[in-house]
Amino acid sequence: MSDELKLTILRKLDSEGLIENTTATFKDVSVETILGALKSLESQEKIAYDTLTTEVWTIEAEGKDQLENGSYEAQVFEAVPPGNEGISIEALKAKFGAKANLGQGKGFKNKWIKKSGSNIVRLVDSITDQTKADLETVHQTGTHPSKDVIKDLKRRSLIKQNKILSYAVRKGANFSTELKRQATDLTLEMLQSGAWKSAEFKKFNFDSLGINPSGGHLHPLMKVREEFREVFFETGFEEMPTNNFVDSSFWNFDALFVPQQHPARDLQDTFFLKEPAVANSLPDFWPVVRDVHEKGGYGSIGYRYPWSEAESKKLVLRTHTTSISTYMLHKLAQQPYRPAKYFSIDRVYRNEAVDAKHLAEFHQVEGVIADKNMSLGSLIDFLDIFFKKMGISDLRFKPTYNPYTEPSMEIFSWHEGLREWVEIGNSGMFRPEMLRPLGLAEDVRVAGFGLSLERPTMIKYGIDNIRALVGHKVDLGMIEANPACRLDKKMGKEVFQGRVVEAES
Ligand code: PHE
Numbered sequence: 001m002s003d004e005l006k007l008t009i010l011r012k013l014d015s016e017g018l019i020e021n022t023t024a025t026f027k028d029v030s031v032e033t034i035l036g037a038l039k040s041l042e043s044q045e046k047i048a049y050d051t052l053t054t055e056v057w058t059i060e061a062e063g064k065d066q067l068e069n070g071s072y073e074a075q076v077f078e079a080v081p082p083g084n085e086g087i088s089i090e091a092l093k094a095k096f097g098a099k100a101n102l103g104q105g106k107g108f109k110n111k112w113i114k115k116s117g118s119n120i121v122r123l124v125d126s127i128t129d130q131t132k133a134d135l136e137t138v139h140q141t142g143t144h145p146s147k148d149v150i151k152d153l154k155r156r157s158l159i160k161q162n163k164i165l166s167y168a169v170r171k172g173a174n175f176s177t178e179l180k181r182q183a184t185d186l187t188l189e190m191l192q193s194g195a196w197k198s199a200e201f202k203k204f205n206f207d208s209l210g211i212n213p214s215g216g217h218l219h220p221l222m223k224v225r226e227e228f229r230e231v232f233f234e235t236g237f238e239e240m241p242t243n244n245f246v247d248s249s250f251w252n253f254d255a256l257f258v259p260q261q262h263p264a265r266d267l268q269d270t271f272f273l274k275e276p277a278v279a280n281s282l283p284d285f286w287p288v289v290r291d292v293h294e295k296g297g298y299g300s301i302g303y304r305y306p307w308s309e310a311e312s313k314k315l316v317l318r319t320h321t322t323s324i325s326t327y328m329l330h331k332l333a334q335q336p337y338r339p340a341k342y343f344s345i346d347r348v349y350r351n352e353a354v355d356a357k358h359l360a361e362f363h364q365v366e367g368v369i370a371d372k373n374m375s376l377g378s379l380i381d382f383l384d385i386f387f388k389k390m391g392i393s394d395l396r397f398k399p400t401y402n403p404y405t406e407p408s409m410e411i412f413s414w415h416e417g418l419r420e421w422v423e424i425g426n427s428g429m430f431r432p433e434m435l436r437p438l439g440l441a442e443d444v445r446v447a448g449f450g451l452s453l454e455r456p457t458m459i460k461y462g463i464d465n466i467r468a469l470v471g472h473k474v475d476l477g478m479i480e481a482n483p484a485c486r487l488d489k490k491m492g493k494e495v496f497q498g499r500v501v502e503a504e505s
Contacts (some may be wrong), residue, residue, distance in 0.1 A: 063158030076103030086121030333439030
């Protein structure tokens with residue numbers, strides 16, 4: 001806001017006492033600029049102002065032509081030579097085009113001219129161009145004393161009405177011709193120097209709308225994660241801490257009875273750390289784990305290979321959250337027996353070729369249940385309930401192989417669109433070769449299952465390329481535009497299968 005305009009306003013008020021109409025006084029300044037200056041001065045109580053709306057008539061394009069060159073009737077009159085001969089209608093048309101008809105009509109009405117055969121002749125020697133004079137008046141004053149003239153000019157589309165905002169300004173309670181910078185904040189410096197005593201403070205503007213609050217937006221993965229968490233909490237699970245993304249091969253593989261020659265432990269499948277490459281030490285029960293790999297135990301003959309401590313110390317980006325479950329089960333085993341239900345939802349890493357469907361990382365949803373009464377039947381029962389809460393009602397199980405579970409089951413659900421059973425997760429009963437070295441008693445059974453968070457999220461949010469969901473190509477607009485919550489609380493079959501099969505209430 002220019003101080004120059006504010007000063008001009010104050011000086012004008014000082015010398016004239018009043019500004020009756022700002023638009024008239026400041027012809028070249030826009031209304032917005034004037035209003036800005038007035039508001040600022042008003043907040044300091046240097047002035048007060050009232051809003052005036054002035055109605056002004058302005059000249060339209062056709063009116064401008066007649067204002068400059070005379071009305072059409074006058075132009076036509078001037079083109080008719082004195083005498084009985086006059087001028088042919090064709091000649092007038094050729095000279096004036098479309099204006100000729102309008103000019104003639106008005107000229108007949110004014111009794112300036114008349115038709116004589118196919119010619120036009122004069123009725124009078126000279127005329128007064130009243131239309132032009134009226135337009136001149138409107139142009140000068142923005143209006144015309146005669147309502148009839150205004151009406152006529154408007155009907156002929158020569159003039160148009162405009163509303164102009166303007167202000168009448170008078171002196172305020174604090175009037176002066178000086179502009180003092182107003183302080184907007186009480187600062188430490190002002191308090192220390194005492195400047196606050198004489199400072200002039202800017203008034204609060206309670207009419208101001210303020211800045212739009214901009215909140216954060218949850219990523220779709222985090223929203224679906226929340227839905228899973230709710231189901232876990234509803235069914236009595238505790239959340240595991242998953243904030244260690246790097247783990248030793250011991251926790252990621254060995255303690256899970258994954259042999260050191262297993263293909264999952266290849267460079268092609270797992271990210272090994274370069275720096276630091278190995279863990280400082282292994283948990284003190286590592287010889288028990290070594291023994292079960294080398295010699296077996298708990299009814300098992302083991303893998304019968306020389307187990308390497310160095311291999312076990314290799315640090316990896318965890319390939320599954322089952323490393324966490326294993327760690328938690330070991331902790332659980334150190335206390336007196338109690339049944340436990342643990343879950344986690346977090347990132348895991350696998351050395352995969354990246355394409356539209358695969359990244360080298362994904363979120364694993366995992367649950368483990370430790371209970372003396374746990375059986376394969378109760379795991380199936382639990383999975384039925386768990387997936388039903390997510391909107392999937394019929395499951396099938398297919399035997400599979402995991403080094404750490406026996407029996408192991410892939411979880412399938414019927415896909416109506418593909419008309420086939422599709423895999424939605426993996427599960428099983430953890431082996432004694434894994435559980436006993438962790439310290440769990442022989443009669444404690446532990447079941448587990450896992451699935452990816454990305455798949456249901458992509459289907460639910462209609463995202464068909466994983467790179468649009470995770471990574472540097474993610475469009476922040478997509479995250480902001482997606483609804484904060486969905487009303488279809490149950491995720492429904494479509495989440496896992498790509499289309500709605502049956503609605504769950
Ligand atoms: N770790 C398994 C996976 O990565 C999931 C799983 C967890 C399977 C627990 C069985 C038991 O697919």
